[in-house]
Amino acid sequence: MALPTEGKVWMNGELLDWADATIHVGSHVVHYGSGVFEGARCYRTPKGSACFRLDAHIRRLYDSARIYRMSYRLSPAEFEQAVLDTIRVNALKACYIRPIMYRGYGALGVNPLPCPVDAAILVWEWGAYLGPDALEQGVDVRVSSWWRSAPNTFPALAKSSANYANSQLIRMEAAAEGYVEGIALDSGGHISEGSGENVFLVRDGTLYTPPLTASILPGITRDSVITIARSMGYTVREEMLPREMLYIADEAFFAGTAVEVTPIRSVDKITVGSGRRGPVTAALQQRYFDIINGDAPDINRWLTYVYPEEAGLRMPEAAAGSAGAGR
């Protein structure tokens, strides 16, 4: 998705013009992938713009940072507020949100500790990640020849820039062979995840998804889909899944902030179920969209309104500084 050329970028507390939001080529992150980041979204709802599960994204950002021994001078609540400020200053109604913490300019060796931990927040308008038809028609995918990293190599629970070297290999291989996306197996040969999204299967009305021990990112959409599915009465099983479950599933879909809930219509040229979006996928997709778009009651308190006055909600006493403002 193309980046804009105008707007403001938050960098270490300052709001800079888009073109000025640069770092030195000697920064540690450029050479060693020493960054942790997030991808969240803000949607238009009938009560105004709302970020979906912003607190969960910021929590995961701080978890990722902790795994990599990074500490940043803002608290998660303050960082959440900085995200909201960045959306407001750019006057965006709906957008993609990309916060990043990274090892900056200081010393250039493998040891990152002498380098400062810097942070930035980018926001920009973003459409459907896998193309406009994917949400309805589904996508054709392959099982990647690249595995996800083995346990105790790259920590899968951290959303670290370094992990995306593996994701890029998966994605490029899929693209080179005419597939929309690749699904990686873990080092034991079980289903893991797509290059940038989690995987769900449906068989006989039960949902299956790989557990956190299958080298997956703990997706916030994954967690939302599990919560929604259980609330709708579906059984959801988080368990190790053999590759061939992909071929015999009645339905399969991806879940992620970028892809939202996207049906998978074939894997390795084997049609999944009927080759169309299945009824369980359709029902979960509909409920997910109703929640993110504010058309269903926000019973889980997943929406954080960006412009509280627009939402008709009173700002809390602590005023705009409070992380949960308008939630």
Ligand SMILES: Cc1ncc(COP(=O)(O)O)c(C=O)c1O
């Ligand atoms: C590798 C990987 N798995 C899963 C996901 C889905 O996570 P989320 O639903 O939090 O966007 C992402 C997206 O961030 C990802 O990059």
